[in-house]
Amino acid sequence: MWGITKRGGKRNRKKEQQKQQAAQTAANHIKEGMTIGLGSGTTAHYLILEAGKKYAQGLHFYGIATSRESEQLAASLGIPLLEPKQAGKIHLAIDGVDEIDRDHRAVKGGGGAFLREKIIASWADDVIWIMDESKMVEHLGTFPFPVETVPFGMP
Numbered sequence: 001m002w003g004i005t006k007r008g009g010k011r012n013r014k015k016e017q018q019k020q021q022a023a024q025t026a027a028n029h030i031k032e033g034m035t036i037g038l039g040s041g042t043t044a045h046y047l048i049l050e051a052g053k054k055y056a057q058g059l060h061f062y063g064i065a066t067s068r069e070s071e072q073l074a075a076s077l078g079i080p081l082l083e084p085k086q087a088g089k090i091h092l093a094i095d096g097v098d099e100i101d102r103d104h105r106a107v108k109g110g111g112g113a114f115l116r117e118k119i120i121a122s123w124a125d126d127v128i129w130i131m132d133e134s135k136m137v138e139h140l141g142t143f144p145f146p147v148e149t150v151p152f153g154m155p
C-alpha cells in the first residue's frame with residue numbers, strides 16, 4: 001500500500017511539473033497589449049499564475065476568463081479582466097484539454113466550462129492547448145465526452 005502511494009505521489013509530482021512547464025512555455029507567448037483568453041482547470045490554473053507573475057513584472061495585457069474560478073484567480077493576481085462586450089479582439093487563448101490525439105484533435109470541457117471555453121477559443125486569433133503527457137491518447141474517446149446544458153435555453 002505504501003509503495004503504491006509512493007509511486008502515485010511521484011507520478012503526480014511529474015504530472016504537476018509537466019503542467020507547470022507547459023503553462024510557463026505558453027505564458028511566454030503573452031505579449032504587451034494582448035487580450036488573452038484564460039482557460040479553466042488545473043493546468044490553466046498554472047497558466048494564470050504564470051500570467052499573473054508576468055503582469056506583476058510589468059507586462060500589460062488583458063484577460064478574458066472562461067470560468068468564474070479563473071476570473072477570481074486572475075483578479076486576485078491583479079490581471080485586468082474584460083467582459084466579452086469590452087474585448088474587441090482576443091489575440092490568444094490558452095487552455096487545458098481532457099485528451100488530445102496526434103492530429104491535435106482534443107476533447108475539452110470536462111471541468112464544466114465547455115461553452116465559455118468554446119466561445120473564447122473560436123473567437124481567438126490563436127489558441128495554445130497546454131497539458132501533461134497523460135492527456136495524449138491514440139484515439140479520442142477514453143475521457144467521457146462533456147455536454148453542457150445552458151439553463152437559459154431550457155423552457
Ligand SMILES: O=C(CO)[C@H](O)[C@H](O)COP(=O)(O)O
Pocket residue numbers: 039040041042043044095096097098108109110111112113114117
Ligand atoms: O476543459 C476544461 C474545463 O472545462 C479543462 O481545460 C480540462 O478539463 C482540463 O483540465 P485539467 O487541466 O484540470 O486536467
